[in-house]
Amino acid sequence: MAKILVIDDDPGMCSMMSRKIKSMGHEIECAQTIKDGLGKIKENIYDVIFLDVSLPDGNGLEILPKIRRITPTTQVIIITGLGDHAGAEQAIKNGAWDYIEKPSTINLMILPMVRALQYKEASLTTEPEFSLKRDGIIGESRGIKESLKQVVQAAKMDINVLLSGPTGTGKELFAWAIHQNSLRCDKPFVIVDCTILTETLVEGMLFGHEKGAFTSADRMREGLIEQADGGTLFLDEVGELPYSVQKSFLRVLQEHRFRPLGSKNELTSDFRLVAATNRDLDQMVARGEFREDLLFRLRSFIIQLPPLKDRMEDLKELVNYKIATSSERHGIKKMAASPEFIEALKSYDWPGNVRELFNTIEQAIAVAANRSILFPNDLPNHIRIKHSQSHLRRKDDKPENKEEAIQAQNLGNYKLQNIRETAISNIERKYLTELRATSGNNIEKACAISGLSQSRLYSLLKKYNIKFS
């Protein structure tokens, strides 16, 4: 039995899909807003999500990357009232399984879901037991588990991998894990840090050169591509690779052949490429800063690493790990983190991710000196301020005393949303009663007059308890 989520503000669509999906033996939940949908996604694991484009609190296509980040193995099917080419392109680029237009027949809408479930089942059944070496990758959150699952898949296949994620999310650790768990693990893991190589240096470093190939080439140099033969070439921060070098590198990726600078002979190298970036390579392509054909080659298999703020449930384990390794490293007694210390860390959103967290823990240990417990006071001011502000915000959200609470509840009826919903209900009920009379109690005629699909009409009739004889 699969678990399906429909995010669509049309109750008729939700109930029609619920009936069909339940009849197929699957579990289904519905959400009418993005906020509601994201809340459900964070608490449950769905196999397939149907995501509407036009939602009351935003555009489904814009939220798609976030959904893919939270739950990368869930397939998302975009459903839209008004399909367009740009929307379809955006959906597929952001990892949607399919992009379909409403109103199709229910069966046409269900077919991509069936295919997505078959795909998932086939992927699972071919997956044997695998004991993963995760070397420094800490956490059991869903985001990390999903990324590790992808590491397993990537390690077993010999394809190019693109690791994408903000700075400090551990892209090098994941690249290392792919190498360590692959058949190439006994061969070199060659790092090319594109941020520390100048344009003049990078070409010679990658391809190597003969003596005299250029002014300062006073000796022959073996290139990193050659040294990675049999192993893994890790191109860190690939977005920084100079445009002039991208074309030659693309050729290496396609043919695994290259010519060292100044050499007459071509060499071959059997390496697997793992690239990493914290930049939006699509945007770089649009600005003419990155080659589209190279990006196409790099993204054979994408692993999107979650930022720390999306996996706060791992925070405590990360803190304990860092305390343990720091204590061991500096030869000091192991400290413990107080619950308040953890709470304070949780109230911060960690733009620098795990790297920033680890630096903060190191500093806190230094501040705490000989104490055995870490307290919020050991943290830098900007984190403590954020923690204090988060308390204030919570206080502001909830009325302090009972009187205020009751008043707030009473005033709820006077919210514009409630007034609007009541007015719409009254009009719809009146309209349907008249429609029944005008159509002579004939459903098909009522559909033709109203322009509603049969399923939508049935759901409205059910909602207002109006019966056609």
Place this chain on the structure above:
Amino acid sequence: MLNVFFLSGAQNDARKRLQRVLEFMLPKKNIVNIRTVKDMEAHLRKASSEATTVVILYVNKEKLAELIKLKKLFEDTSIILILNKKDNDTITLGYRLRPRFITSADSDFLDVASVLIKMKEKVWSEHLPR
């Protein structure tokens, strides 16, 4: 701030050239000269997390094998590895330390200088206020 831990047991021309390059690039107080793997271990254990540490290792195969045992201590550092042999075994062993840059001892070390400049720029940009 960029600190350099420079490990080299050898007393030869290459070491002197490399030392000159480092002193040209960084204030002397930021360069720690280390002669043995044991001393390197002690310095890494004392290293502060506030400074970015670059470890430059000018070593042979035997020293590499000793250093690999300390791999965990290199976690927060960037390694520039300078090998005095170019045979496949040494290179393969060297890569187990996951260096950010690797070159050989017959280099003029201008490549090392260029990498250090980029590393310094990176440290500065990371310390700019957000």
